[in-house]
Amino acid sequence: MSAVVESPTPAQRTLSAPTRVWRWFGSNVLRLYAVIAFAYLLLPVVYTFAFSFNDAGKSNLVWRGFTLDNWLNPCGAPEVCGSLVNSLAIGLIATAVATALGTLIALSLVRYRFRGRASTNLLIFLPMATPEVVLGSSLLALFLNLFVPLGFWTIVVAHIMFCISFVVVTVKARLASLDPRLEQAAMDLYANEREAFRRITLPLLAPGIAAAALLAFSLSFDDFIITNFNSGQVNTFPKFVYVSANRGIPPQANVIASAMFIISLAIVLIAQLVGRARRKG
Template identity: 70%
Template sequence: MKTTTLAPAPMPTLSHRASRWFARNLIRIYAALAFIYLFIPVAYTFAFSFNDAGKSNLIWKGFTLDNWKNPCGAPEVCSALGNSLKIGLISTILATILGTMIAFALGRYRFKGRSVINLLIFLPMATPEVVLGASLLAMFLNFRINPGMTTIIIAHVMFCISFVVVTVKARIASLDPRLEQAAMDLYANERETFRYITLPLVMPGIAGAALLSFSLSFDDFIITNFNSGTVATFPKFVYVSAARGIPAQANVIGSSMFFIALIIVVVGQIISRRKKLKVN
C-alpha cells in the first residue's frame, strides 16, 4: 500500500515535459520520417514537372505550366503511356480471370496434386524478375517469335497470376462456409449460390487483385525490357531517356498517375463511409 502525501507534486520542467512528449510520440515521429522518406522523390518528380527545362530536366530553370498544358509534347512519351495502359488493362483482365479461377479451385475443392499447384503458384513469386524475363526471351528466341506487344502481355499475365491467386484465395478462405450453406438451405442451387452469395462476397478480393495486377503491370520494367522488342512502354521510355535526360512531360505523367490513383482511392473510401453513415 502506498501512503498518500498531500505535498504537491513538483511541477515538471519544460524540458522534462518535452522529453516525455518526445518519448510518448517516438513511434509517430519515426513513422512521419519514414513517410517523408517515401515521398521525397515523389515530391521531387512533381516539382520538376513544372520545370522550364527544355530537353534535359536536370537543373531547375524556372517555373512553367507548359509541360502540364501539353503532356504529349515530348516525342513518344504519350505513345509509350498508351502502350502501358493497354498492356496493363489486357494483362489485368486476363490475369484476374485466370487467377480467380485457380483461387476458387484451391479454396473450394479437394483434388489430387494440390501441392504441385501451390508450388507452381509460389515459384514465379520467388523467382527474380531478371530470370523470368530472360527465360521467356530465351524461349521466344528459340521458337523464333519476335518480341512485341503480345509477348509483353504474355509475360505480364504470367507474373500477375500468382499475386491474383494469393489475394483471392485469402478472401475465399475468410468466407464463412455457413453463408453458402444458408443460401442452399434457402433454395439456391449451386449456380445461384455462387452468383448471389459467393461471388459478391469474394468481389472485394477480386477487385483488390485486379488493382494490384494493374499496378504491377503498369510499373514493370525488367521483364518488359526483355520481352518488348521495339515496343516502348512508359517505364521503358523513362529508362531509355535517363541517359540523355528525361523530358519534363514524363514527370507530368508520373505525377498525374499518382494523383489519379490517390483520388480514386480516397473518393472510394469517402463513398463507402458516407453509405454507412447514411443508413445509420
C-alpha cells in the same frame, strides 16, 4: 520506518532502465522516426511532382522556373504518349486475363480439396519468389528458341504470367474470409449451387477481385525489368523513361507520372470512403 515508506512500490521497482528508455522511445522518438521514414518514402514523389512544373527545356535535371506548359501539353515530347498508350493497353489486357485465370485458381484452391493442391500452391508461389531478371531472361530464352518475334504480344504474355500469382493470393485472402454458411443458407432457401454462387458468393467476392485487378494493373503498368527483356522495339512508359534517362527525360514524363499518382490515390481514397460508408450504413 521512513526507509520503508520511501522504498519504491513494486510497480516502480520493476521499471528497469531499458523499460524506461522504451517508454520514452515509444512516446517521442517513434513519432519523430515515423516522420523521417515518411519523408524518405515521399521525397522522390514530391520531387517527381515538382519537376513536372519545371520549365525544363532540353534536360529536366535542374530547376529552371515554374511553368504550366508541360501539364497543358502532356504529349508535347516525342514518344511520351505513344509509350503511355502501349502501357495502358498492355496493362488492361494483362489485367483482364490474369484476373480471370487467377480468380479461377483461387476458387479451386479455397473451395476444393484435391490431389496436387500443395504443388499448385508451390507453382503459384514460385514466380513471386523468383527474381525478375530470371523471369525475364528465361521467357526471352523461350521466345528466342521458338523464333517468336518480340513486341506488344510478348510483353502481354509476360505480364499475364507474373500477375496471375498476385491475383490468386489476393482473391484467396477474400475467399477465405467469406462465411461458407451464407452459401449454404442460400441453398437451404432453394437456390441451386450455381444460383447461390452467382447471387451470394460472387457479389461478396467482388471487392477482392477488384483489388486483385488493381494490383495486377499497377504491377503491369510499372514493370520494367521483365518488359525490357521481352519488348523488342516496342516502348512502354517505364522503358521509355529508363532509355531516355541518360539523354534527359522530358518533363512531360513527370506530368504523366504525377497524373497517374493522383488518379491512383483518388481510387484508393474513394474505395476507403465507400468501404467506411458501407460499414456505417
